Amino acid sequence: MNKKLKIILKSEAIFNSGEAESNMVHIKALTDEFGFVYFHSKTLKGQLKDHAFWLYELYKYAEKKDKRIEKSKHWLKCIVKLFGITEAELKYRNLEEESKLYKYVEGSLKISNLELEKPVREYFINLFKEDKQSSYYRLTQNDLIQAQTQIRTSIRLKDGVAEQGGLVTYHTVKEGLVLYSELNLLNNKSDVKNDLKKVEPTNEECWEVLEKIVKTFNRIGANTHRGRGEIEAVLEN
Numbered sequence: 001m002n003k004k005l006k007i008i009l010k011s012e013a014i015f016n017s018g019e020a021e022s023n024m025v026h027i028k029a030l031t032d033e034f035g036f037v038y039f040h041s042k043t044l045k046g047q048l049k050d051h052a053f054w055l056y057e058l059y060k061y062a063e064k065k066d067k068r069i070e071k072s073k074h075w076l077k078c079i080v081k082l083f084g085i086t087e088a089e090l091k092y093r094n095l096e097e098e099s100k101l102y103k104y105v106e107g108s109l110k111i112s113n114l115e116l117e118k119p120v121r122e123y124f125i126n127l128f129k130e131d132k133q134s135s136y137y138r139l140t141q142n143d144l145i146q147a148q149t150q151i152r153t154s155i156r157l158k159d160g161v162a163e164q165g166g167l168v169t170y171h172t173v174k175e176g177l178v179l180y181s182e183l184n185l186l187n188n189k190s191d192v193k194n195d196l197k198k199v200e201p202t203n204e205e206c207w208e209v210l211e212k213i214v215k216t217f218n219r220i221g222a223n224t225h226r227g228r229g230e231i232e233a234v235l236e237n
Contacts, residue, residue, distance in 0.1 A: 001203065004236040005181040005214060007114060011230040012150060012172035014222040015039050025151055029171035032115075034125055035144030037173050039114035039220065044181060047220060048111075049083040052213045053093055078201045078209035082109040082185070108203075109210070112182040114220075149173055172228065173221075183210075183235075211235045 015037055017030040029037050056079060059072040076098060079085070084107030090098055115121065124144065131137045149171040156168060185203050201209075214235045221229035 001185060001207070003183045003207070005111075005114070005183055006234045006236050007179045007181075007220065008232040009173060009175050009177045009179070009230075010232055011227060012152075012175050013220055013229040013231070014170065015173055016170075016222050025169040025171055027168065027170035029145070029149050029173055031141075031145055033141075034121075034128060035141035035148075036116055036121055036124075037145070037148045037177075038116075039179065041111045041113045041181065044114050044220070045083065045107075045109070045111045048213060048217060049079070051217050052079045052083065052209075055213060055216065074201065074205075075209060078206045080105050081107070081201055081206050082210060083107040108186045108206075110184040110186060114179045114181040117178065117180055145171075148177065207235075 015030040017028045030040065031037050052075075056072060056075050059075050063070065063072055085105050090096070124139065127139060128137075131139070151169055152172050154168050154170070185206060187203070214233045217233045218231060219229045220231050223229070
């Protein structure tokens with residue numbers, strides 16, 4: 001079964017490419033060969049996974065208050081099936097007790113890059129192809145980047161004082177853009193120890209957990225603690 005993750009940017013977001021460009025900005029937005037901004041699938045999956053574990057900790061805390069809840073074990077099994085896990089990661093997340101239950105597991109959830117809707121991309125890509133044949137470009141890659149981004153400025157401080165040459169310009173992706181990622185849940189079997197194999201969650205149960213993760217997923221990209229990357233996320237069929 002395939003689904004779509006729809007994300008609406010409710011504030012400017014930073015999709016950092018890690019590349020510098022001296023002529024326009026110090027830090028570029030992540031863009032493809034045509035100039036479309038996108039958010040890398042690996043980073044998106046990692047941020048969803050971090051959010052899933054944050055919710056897992058809330059379930060564990062709630063269970064300490066009310067023993068009748070008993071959701072955290074099922075939630076963890078779905079996280080493992082969706083995103084994969086290693087024993088080292090479980091220990092890193094201070095889940096030593098849970099690390100006794102799992103060996104290495106490869107996640108079943110496959111995620112594509114988060115990008116503009118396919119018909120929008122195809123429209124402009126066709127324009128580029130037509131213009132390439134005529135050698136007259138109605139729209140350049142830089143035009144497209146400028147249409148999707150803003151240039152912002154920040155100052156690097158050291159001990160409360162601006163550093164010499166510390167003026168930095170960077171791209172932010174514009175508020176209001178709607179981006180999509182294709183999701184696919186494969187039928188992998190988790191490498192779960194002992195008697196837990198017989199209670200491995202189904203794909204349907206994992207989709208339900210993922211939908212709850214997405215509903216509360218409200219930040220994306222870099223500098224989210226400074227008000228960047230506020231989003232509205234929806235899981236669609």
